[in-house]
Amino acid sequence: xxxxxxxxxxVLALRFDPVGRAVLLGTAPRAAEPFAGELALPGVLLxxxxxxxxxxRRAVTDKLGLPADAISATGQLATFDEPSRDPRGPTxxxxxxxxxxxxxxxxxPTHWAxxxxxxxxxxxxxxxxxxxxxxxxxxxxxxPAFTAGLLGPEFTTAHALxxxxxxxxxxxYPANLGRTMERVPGLRRTTQHAAALPRGGRPPSVxxxxx
Amino acid sequence: xxxxxxxxxxVLALRFDPVGRAVLLGTAPRAAEPFAGELALPGVLLxxxxxxxxxxRRAVTDKLGLPADAISATGQLATFDEPSRDPRGPTxxxxxxxxxxxxxxxxxPTHWAxxxxxxxxxxxxxxxxxxxxxxxxxxxxxxPAFTAGLLGPEFTTAHALxxxxxxxxxxxYPANLGRTMERVPGLRRTTQHAAALPRGGRPPSVxxxxx
DNA sequence: ACAAAAGTGTTGCTTTTACACCCATGC
DNA sequence: GCATGGGTGTAAAAGCAACACTTTTGT
Numbered sequence: 001x002x003x004x005x006x007x008x009x010x011v012l013a014l015r016f017d018p019v020g021r022a023v024l025l026g027t028a029p030r031a032a033e034p035f036a037g038e039l040a041l042p043g044v045l046l047x048x049x050x051x052x053x054x055x056x057r058r059a060v061t062d063k064l065g066l067p068a069d070a071i072s073a074t075g076q077l078a079t080f081d082e083p084s085r086d087p088r089g090p091t092x093x094x095x096x097x098x099x100x101x102x103x104x105x106x107x108x109p110t111h112w113a114x115x116x117x118x119x120x121x122x123x124x125x126x127x128x129x130x131x132x133x134x135x136x137x138x139x140x141x142x143x144p145a146f147t148a149g150l151l152g153p154e155f156t157t158a159h160a161l162x163x164x165x166x167x168x169x170x171x172x173y174p175a176n177l178g179r180t181m182e183r184v185p186g187l188r189r190t191t192q193h194a195a196a197l198p199r200g201g202r203p204p205s206v207x208x209x210x211x
Numbered sequence: 212x213x214x215x216x217x218x219x220x221x222v223l224a225l226r227f228d229p230v231g232r233a234v235l236l237g238t239a240p241r242a243a244e245p246f247a248g249e250l251a252l253p254g255v256l257l258x259x260x261x262x263x264x265x266x267x268r269r270a271v272t273d274k275l276g277l278p279a280d281a282i283s284a285t286g287q288l289a290t291f292d293e294p295s296r297d298p299r300g301p302t303x304x305x306x307x308x309x310x311x312x313x314x315x316x317x318x319x320p321t322h323w324a325x326x327x328x329x330x331x332x333x334x335x336x337x338x339x340x341x342x343x344x345x346x347x348x349x350x351x352x353x354x355p356a357f358t359a360g361l362l363g364p365e366f367t368t369a370h371a372l373x374x375x376x377x378x379x380x381x382x383x384y385p386a387n388l389g390r391t392m393e394r395v396p397g398l399r400r401t402t403q404h405a406a407a408l409p410r411g412g413r414p415p416s417v418x419x420x421x422x
Numbered sequence: 423a424c425a426a427a428a429g430t431g432t433t434g435c436t437t438t439t440a441c442a443c444c445c446a447t448g449c
Numbered sequence: 450g451c452a453t454g455g456g457t458g459t460a461a462a463a464g465c466a467a468c469a470c471t472t473t474t475g476t
Contacts, residue, residue: 004258005259007303046215047215048215049301051293076290079287081262082262090259156455157456175440175458176440193455196453199449200449201447202454203455368427368428368429384467387465387467389429391465404428406474407428407474408427409475411424413427415427416429
């Protein structure tokens with residue numbers, strides 16, 4: 001019987017912060033060696049017969065200390081196979097994204113980093129984040145599960161602008177983003193308007209998913 | 212110590228046949244139970260510390276019986292994690308694509324199927340093929356490694372038309388495909404022309420990759 | 423000459439990007 | 450009022466799809 005490479009699941013846990021108007025990535029200091037104390041993506045070893053999604057949920061609850069029901073959606077990103085990525089020995093890492101519902105978060109060891117300014121992380125996690133960033137940007141407005149998971153069931157144009165800027169790096173014109181959103185299946189502009197920002201400005205439309 | 216899920220690598224081995232004007236998928240009858248005798252994608256268990264690419268190479272040589280130097284390129288597709296996908300027990304399957312150089316192929320147990328008419332396969336391999344087909348179609352003319360691997364260092368407009376039709380399902384206008392190809396970085400139309408087909412027609416241009 | 427297939431040029435449509443201008447709010 | 454910021458309309462630009470017509474071959 002040939003020994004097989006252990007598989008870990010590393011999670012890019014994303015959360016949209018409507019107050020800070022930013023997309024945040026959840027990391028936590030490692031509890032054990034190697035890299036004890038250093039920030040890392042939440043990750044766990046995949047159990048026998050465990051589904052990737054379930055392992056991702058476990059990583060979020062065990063490593064970030066967040067409740068499982070804060071997870072709004074999950075999906076695959078890519079697989080990393082460099083044998084030297086873990087000093088303990090070769091492991092495969094399947095990177096998954098997880099979106100979190102900001103209303104259900106609890107306090108925990110989580111360090112929330114702006115997606116644009118992720119601090120140095122343990123293992124090859126810097127590389128994982130760097131490689132996966134464009135994949136994430138690509139999912140916004142294209143992958144409905146990702147988009148709805150990140151922004152929630154209801155959000156304003158202002159939120160959409162902020163999230164897009166955080167993921168892609170530049171801020172679209174509100175008019176154009178509105179037209180993009182109208183072409184997203186299942187998403188509709190409601191007749192409601194949210195409260196305007198403290199600094200004033202026209203109150204943005206509220207968008208909602210069907211059903 | 213928690214037992215971890217074994218990882219297998221399943222390969223979509225693609226070959227462009229300039230004579231048959233088709234893209235072919237390599238499958239082979241399984242040598243052992245389960246599904247002995249039934250056609251399946253070439254797959255191997257990932258060894259400890261083995262890279263995915265190397266495992267894919269092993270699958271192609273061991274299961275399809277092709278020489279390793281027939282492999283022109285490789286890349287990742289997706290990971291399949293349904294615990295019941297293998298009756299022997301839960302395994303993870305990482306699907307990779309491999310392109311083959313038709314000039315270096317040898318005879319072997321390989322059954323070459325038209326990509327559009329893949330016969331029923333063992334395990335969940337039908338599903339893997341179905342899920343990965345759009346991903347492959349997306350790579351043509353976008354992923355230079357895939358495109359160059361499939362079509363080789365030098366090919367004609369006629370080949371490009373055939374490969375595009377095989378992957379996407381419909382045949383582009385030669386004029387429009389030519390303009391698409393001129394925008395592919397590293398690809399250039401040469402001044403050469405290949406021989407015309409037996410039925411006549413204008414001889415197509417030869418295209419070549421830089422350097 | 424005729425048929426077949428690639429290439430050229432052109433046209434119309436869709437998508438993207440950009441911006442001027444209008445509207446609704448906080449101050 | 451003024452500043453702020455979203456929304457409407459429009460227009461230029463880029464990309465894409467379709468097709469008429471030409472070119473170059475085989476028969």
